[in-house]
Amino acid sequence: MSFLETRDLCLDIGGFELNNINLRADEGDYVALIGPSGSGKSLLLETLIGFYVPEKGRILLEEGDITAFSPDKRQISIVYQDHMLFPHMNVFENIEYALKKKLRNEKQLEAEIRQIADILGIGGLLYRKPTTLSGGEKQRVALARSLVVRPKLLLLDEPFSALDARAREKLRDLLKKAISEYRTTVLHVTHDFEDIWMLANRVIIIRKGELIQEGDPESVFRRPSHSFVAEFLGTNVIKGKIKARNGKLTVLEAEGLEVYSADSAKPGEKVTVSIRPEEIILARTAIESSARNILKGRVSGILKKEHLIVVEVVIGNTEIKAVITPTSCEILDLEPGKEIYAIFKASNARIIGRTGNTD
Amino acid sequence: MGIACFFTMLFFSAAGTLLFALKPSEFLSSLFSEEIIYSVKLSMLTASISTLLVMCCSVPTAYALSRFTFPGKTLIRTILGLPMAFPELVMGLALLLLFGQNFLGPILEILGIKVTFSRLGIIIAQFCIAFPYAVKIIYSTFEGINPRYEQVSRSFGYGEFETFRKITLPMARSGLFASAIITFARCIGSFGAVLILAGGSYMYTEVLPVTLYLNISYGNLEMAITSGILLMGIAFLAILSFERLEGGKL
Structure with missing residues (x-):
């Protein structure tokens, strides 16, 4: 059995749908999820994390059925394109908020926050409010907040798409470093093929809520199964x-x-x-x-x-x-x-x- | 621009007329009269209690309307919005009938609760007048907060209520303050519904608008104008605070 598995996942929320999605990912995989706009990629992520309840099908994580679990019980983190940093908290408090449910010890909390801040290069931003940060900095903080809890699965919903090419490149490098450090399994929705070549070891193509092709980037790009x-x-x-x-x-x-x-x-x-x-x-x-x-x-x-x-x-x-x-x-x-x-x-x-x- | 200036001048002149209609000595003697002091105290007390009750009820109502899908949601929204279009007198009449002898009155009387022609009636009338406005403002505030903030919080292990308390409420702070101010202003200025449900008894259910009305009826202009100035001052402060909150300056 795979680390992450969905079986015949179905959901229709009007305008977006998932049709019998059977997805597999092994532990440590970096899976890129691509497809045209409106194909249901984000809906799939939000169903995996528990924001939507599937009409049919099951979600299995580490061999356990999490389909009926609420989002707070799944140990899955998500980073959105628009970062969703809590505006009433500074950077440190944002990361601390994420970690507080896992760690109570103040010293350990601070050590973990400093560690992820060092990896993602946000040590100097810890006491700044999100509104004072650049797009790239906000996204690094959002990544830090999601990774610090060491989630079983990290979901990335086009995290780089609002950034310029240079910031994207930098963030990709930092993300790669952080992912290897925290050994997280990642599902990354993207429109940018560079993300696939730089980060992913597997690609899944989705269209109109259906999984069209999956495989390693080389084989998918060189041998598309479908016109x-x-x-x-x-x-x-x-x-x-x-x-x-x-x-x-x-x-x-x-x-x-x-x-x-x-x-x-x-x-x-x-x-x-x-x-x-x-x-x-x-x-x-x-x-x-x-x-x-x-x-x-x-x-x-x-x-x-x-x-x-x-x-x-x-x-x-x-x-x-x-x-x-x-x-x-x-x-x-x-x-x-x-x-x-x-x-x-x-x-x-x-x-x-x-x-x-x-x- | 011209129209804006014209109406600003018109309102300013009307307010000025009220402000300068009395000599300072006449205003002060009315202000410290037993009736006005009683009326101010009762108005502040009832409006504060009503505001508190309105806020306690409107926050969960607006949140449910904004975040959840349930059968009859549109109907509920329409019914909750109705009192805004209702004349206050009609609202008061409807409440008088509801809490009167034909419907809830006898049941409430057994429980020792008297709503009609009582101070409790003032609070109920104020509540019914202000509640729809509060729901509308708070609903807009919640609609302005991306639900993904809450979803991200949930993913970190926080439950629904904890997320609401630690993320949604602090993010809605400005809207909630603005709503509380408007609610207070609506409550303290509410007249028609209060007069019909609670009656206009001298020094008993006499809130500031009732003082103005009673004194106009007796031909006691000094007292009426003083009540008017007080109501105008409260409304001005409320609107000023609201504008500053809306602009994020507070």
């Missing part, structure tokens, strides 16, 4: 028909382009192929390499996304996205309308869906 997942994750999704087998490779014909995939499929079969944007190389000429797919197209758009550049290339009637660095963009002298080659390996064109044989 929705691929699109949501920003992967290029190409739908087409298998034209032929060429040795060990499969040749797919999509709208105006031919793609080689290392995955096997029968000729005539309709398939969906996923290609990660960062696995596509852009070149000015058709360079010879081990990559089997060399597709000629035209740049249709150049978008800046945080530290990287997303280049949209139209090949035949299909548009694909490639991610490159700003330096590469400068070297290639890219601009809309310019001819460019998109190069990728057959092993990077993954068949993620089959809709049957048309022949």
Whole structure:
């Protein structure tokens, strides 16, 4: 049995719902929960912590059924995007309030508060009121308050989304340090894929209250099980028909382009192929390499996304996205309308869906 | 802007007329008369008791309306809001009938409680007039507090009541003070319902608005104006405190 388990969890609160959620997490796991807005991610967290009572299903934590427990009996903490620091208490009192139910001894209390304050770098803020803190500082205090009680499970509901990129990066590092120190199991709702790559060892994708896919980040990103997942994750999704087998490779014909995939499929079969944007190389000429797919197209758009550049290339009637660095963009002298080659390996064109044989 | 200035001047002139209608010596002699002293004491006592009762009842009522879902919630909210739209005299008449001889009166009499034409009637009338206002202000205050604060507190091992006491109440402090001030002002200025339920007996159920009314009836303008000035002073202090609380300056 897993450390955390939900069995057929169902709840409908009008507008948001959970449909037969079967979720598992082992002790020490850092699980990232992603999905479009309104998919029920936050509702799932608030059901796990006991703010909502499920209509059906069970929640098991450390082999015990906690479905009927009130929130104060579950030993689960939560950090929200808007931190929810008690405004009438200073930072020290906020953390102390959380710990007081566990520890009565004043000296131990203070030692624990100082320890978490040191880890999260808020030692100098202890006697400040929440209203005087910056967004990043507030979130560090909220994390400290939730971690200091050493919860069995820590729930994070988009804790970094209101912060700028630099504060986010810093907080991620601090969180990583604190989590390893307190050995907490974490369930983290996020929209930021960097959170997944930096922190999570497992990813769960949820849509309309249903769990769509779960696995380690590598496998979910490289092998989305569903075209929705691929699109949501920003992967290029190409739908087409298998034209032929060429040795060990499969040749797919999509709208105006031919793609080689290392995955096997029968000729005539309709398939969906996923290609990660960062696995596509852009070149000015058709360079010879081990990559089997060399597709000629035209740049249709150049978008800046945080530290990287997303280049949209139209090949035949299909548009694909490639991610490159700003330096590469400068070297290639890219601009809309310019001819460019998109190069990728057959092993990077993954068949993620089959809709049957048309022949 | 012009309209605001016009009405401010109009209210100021009306208040000024009241303030300067009496010579200081006339005002002072009325102020220290036995009747006014009795009336002020009774008004302060009944309004304080009513405010306390209103606050004790309106806080849980407003909290339940704000935080919980239960059948008939909308109906309850509508009924609780009704007295605000009711003329005070109608409210007084309804209370007189309820506590009179046809309904609750005989039962209460067996228990030794007399509501009609008594000081207890003043408190009940004031309570009924002020309660809906208090519920409305406190309800808005609770609605302004994100329930997630309470949920976070619960997750740290605190029960519902403990969370209410340690998190919700301190966060609602300004709204509760504002509500108490408005309640007190409503209670002390309440006239129609008090007159009908408790009667306007000289030096018995005589609160400040009743003093004003009785003395106007006798043609004793000095006493009536003095009562008016006192009521206006109390209302001014209440509104001033309320505005400062609303602006978070207190």
